[in-house]
Amino acid sequence: MHDLKEDGEPRRMHPDLRGAIARFSLWIANGSVGYPLLEGVDYSEVLHEPSAMETLFTVFTNNMELNEEGAPLNSRYCEERAAQWLREYCDPDYVVDPPWADHEHEPHWPPVLENAPDWQPR
Numbered sequence: 001m002h003d004l005k006e007d008g009e010p011r012r013m014h015p016d017l018r019g020a021i022a023r024f025s026l027w028i029a030n031g032s033v034g035y036p037l038l039e040g041v042d043y044s045e046v047l048h049e050p051s052a053m054e055t056l057f058t059v060f061t062n063n064m065e066l067n068e069e070g071a072p073l074n075s076r077y078c079e080e081r082a083a084q085w086l087r088e089y090c091d092p093d094y095v096v097d098p099p100w101a102d103h104e105h106e107p108h109w110p111p112v113l114e115n116a117p118d119w120q121p122r
């Protein structure tokens with residue numbers, strides 16, 4: 001069963017949350033994510049490593065807290081934690097503070113294909 005609003009329409013992601021994810025993606029792509037923590041750190045190889053990008057977004061989204069309407073409350077903190085993960089990935093001598101909580105790296109696999117309209121297995 002789909003989660004519908006009272007008017008029968010499906011719930012959509014809050015515009016502020018979409019914006020936070022889009023902004024984070026832009027900053028990763030243009031090399032400015034996590035400023036100043038990553039200043040001078042070349043993390044361009046991560047852009048070509050799918051599992052590293054997946055973990056980077058996992059850390060970002062697993063730290064996200066939302067208000068009652070679904071708007072993000074702490075997107076800057078999420079960016080900082082993701083930048084710490086990226087710094088640790090690129091610099092094994094970097095020490096993350098505070099240490100990682102288990103939930104920060106935990107992947108979540110939603111049933112994307114099962115939810116996709118008109119999806120048919122090959």
